[in-house]
């Protein structure tokens with residue numbers, strides 16, 4: 001389905017010359033060409049005329065949603081959004097270290113707070129959103145909720161992003177600034193972790209609820225790609241399989257993997273409820 005103009009945008013803004021014709025707000029990306037064009041959400045938005053490409057060396061005066069950010073996007077960034085819209089870095093997560101962050105970006109570089117991806121490549125994975133999800137999250141948090149939904153109508157799975165994240169997105173959109181978002185996010189994660197641990201203890205305590213343990217399947221936990229043939233998902237798997245260089249790295253890897261496992265389980269629990 002192609003995007004429609006919602007006609008609901010009445011913000012005070014300064015978008016002259018930046019608006020792609022097919023979407024009511026200016027969206028942009030630096031495209032590093034790492035990804036399979038058929039599986040890439042940024043490329044899809046570009047084909048649909050919803051986003052424009054920026055050159056390396058060109059800065060953006062809107063909200064730059066980037067792993068290079070230091071604080072989360074918040075409603076306080078609305079003024080930046082209304083000056084230049086939002087932009088993302090279209091690249092592979094596995095090659096993020098190769099991005100020349102000093103040559104892209106802008107004055108308002110922001111992380112996203114905790115949210116869960118629902119795209120087919122990273123479904124259920126926290127923090128690692130694709131470009132469309134990242135832009136939609138940014139729009140929603142700064143107050144363009146209808147436009148965020150409109151953008152995601154371009155993807156078959158787009159509604160799932162709001163099914164899973166709406167409660168959190170509303171919490172963030174009600175915050176005053178980045179500090180409040182950090183507090184709310186921390187609270188939410190602590191509550192979720194506590195209820196996950198409680199649930200796990202209950203399940204483990206009640207052995208009769210687990211069936212015949214000898215017949216339990218072995219679950220490979222790190223598999224993010226399994227059935228997907230997409231280039232980026234294969235990169236993700238390769239990234240996980242890279243050799244470990246020294247014991248410090250190996251300790252850090254182990255800690256990160258433990259963290260990842262915990263959050264993946266927490267998310268699984270959340271998706272079931």
Ligand SMILES: C[S@@+](CC[C@H](N)C(=O)[O-])C[C@H]1O[C@@H](n2cnc3c(N)ncnc32)[C@H](O)[C@@H]1O
Nearest residue numbers: 040041065066067088089111112129130131134
């Ligand atoms: C790494 S690319 C992967 C894009 C993917 N190939 C696709 O199909 O859209 C995703 C981009 O979305 C933004 N993004 C996603 N999750 C983010 C987060 N938690 N914090 C900041 N930026 C994020 C960043 O601009 C990031 O570079």
